[in-house]
Amino acid sequence: MTASQTTSEAPAVQDEALEVGGHTLTSRLIVGTGKYATNEVMVDAIRASGADMVTVAVRRVDLDRTKEEGVLHHLDPKEFFLLANTAGCYTAEDAVRYARLARAAGFNEFVKLEVIGDETTLLPDVQATVDAAKTLSDEGFKVMAYTNDDLVTALRLEDAGCVAVMPLASPIGSGLGVVNPYFIREIKRRLEVPVIVDAGVGTASDACVTMEQGVDGVLMNTAIAAADDPVRMAHAMRSAVWAGRSAYLAGRMPSREIAVPSSPTAGMLD
Amino acid sequence: MNTTEMIEIRLNGKPHDLAAGQSVRELLESLDLHPGMVVVELNREILERDRYDEFTIGEGDTVELVHFVGGG
Numbered sequence: 001m002t003a004s005q006t007t008s009e010a011p012a013v014q015d016e017a018l019e020v021g022g023h024t025l026t027s028r029l030i031v032g033t034g035k036y037a038t039n040e041v042m043v044d045a046i047r048a049s050g051a052d053m054v055t056v057a058v059r060r061v062d063l064d065r066t067k068e069e070g071v072l073h074h075l076d077p078k079e080f081f082l083l084a085n086t087a088g089c090y091t092a093e094d095a096v097r098y099a100r101l102a103r104a105a106g107f108n109e110f111v112k113l114e115v116i117g118d119e120t121t122l123l124p125d126v127q128a129t130v131d132a133a134k135t136l137s138d139e140g141f142k143v144m145a146y147t148n149d150d151l152v153t154a155l156r157l158e159d160a161g162c163v164a165v166m167p168l169a170s171p172i173g174s175g176l177g178v179v180n181p182y183f184i185r186e187i188k189r190r191l192e193v194p195v196i197v198d199a200g201v202g203t204a205s206d207a208c209v210t211m212e213q214g215v216d217g218v219l220m221n222t223a224i225a226a227a228d229d230p231v232r233m234a235h236a237m238r239s240a241v242w243a244g245r246s247a248y249l250a251g252r253m254p255s256r257e258i259a260v261p262s263s264p265t266a267g268m269l270d
Numbered sequence: 271m272n273t274t275e276m277i278e279i280r281l282n283g284k285p286h287d288l289a290a291g292q293s294v295r296e297l298l299e300s301l302d303l304h305p306g307m308v309v310v311e312l313n314r315e316i317l318e319r320d321r322y323d324e325f326t327i328g329e330g331d332t333v334e335l336v337h338f339v340g341g342g
Contacts, residue, residue: 058338106319
């Protein structure tokens with residue numbers, strides 16, 4: 001359907017651009033390219049999201065199937081900044097191998113480092129993540145590290161040379177939203193490199209709440225790809241990220257468990 | 271007609287037969303793969319794209335051909 005664009009445009013807000021590892025992003029929303037029903041919907045949804053950085057995975061070419069399954073047949077690397085991930089890796093060695101393969105594709109030095117430690121929750125193996133981050137940073141990679149919402153690990157990753165630290169809101173693909181906003185805020189307060197919340201956002205309000213914590217950006221995939229209407233959800237996420245960021249910059253009122261009237265108490269009739 | 275010597279390699283985790291003496295570039299051509307769309311790992315070593323001609327595939331070699339797919 002061709003809907004009016006008026007409801008999908010985010011209001012203008014004064015904000016500085018997000019810079020990660022020397023690269024300037026025009027959007028604080030980073031999106032994945034997985035799980036879409038069709039490549040056409042994927043491209044439409046990514047455009048609707050306004051994201052300029054998109055994640056991709058490194059996998060074997062399936063020689064028994066069409067060669068068109070490669071995402072570069074559908075996504076123009078001149079239009080989007082490709083952030084390759086090491087998704088699916090369970091050891092630091094594997095993650096380093098995948099990162100090197102990704103870099104050999106010749107687009108950039110960035111990698112979304114992901115070392116999984118548990119198959120059920122897909123929670124990260126933080127020790128292996130720190131080890132891989134050190135190795136890759138020493139090799140000149142610009143590492144954006146997926147991690148849990150643990151402050152000490154986040155500090156270790158920053159020390160390891162990561163250009164961004166990306167704590168989860170909740171487990172990958174869970175759609176549970178930010179389960180621990182306090183620790184997300186604490187990580188943001190303590191780190192100097194950008195903090196981008198990665199994984200767990202389920203719907204627009206989650207993205208908004210995430211950005212209200214003051215983080216620099218948010219990365220999501222399933223919340224858009226698995227929506228009934230991914231293009232519409234991408235619009236919603238774009239607006240929500242803007243709204244949350246604006247609310248953070250605006251500075252919210254104190255919350256208190258007591259009512260305070262908004263209208264004058266004086267001047268009431270007898 | 272020459273009888274071409276055949277060799278067996280491991281290609282993306284599966285046995286694969288090909289003529290002896292082929293370069294990596296020739297292998298990609300035989301698979302109808304554009305060199306710019308894949309990354310090649312030969313016996314765990316990543317090959318630079320402009321050197322695919324220089325590497326000849328030998329009996330028992332392990333070749334991995336990878337590319338970017340959708341992911342989060």
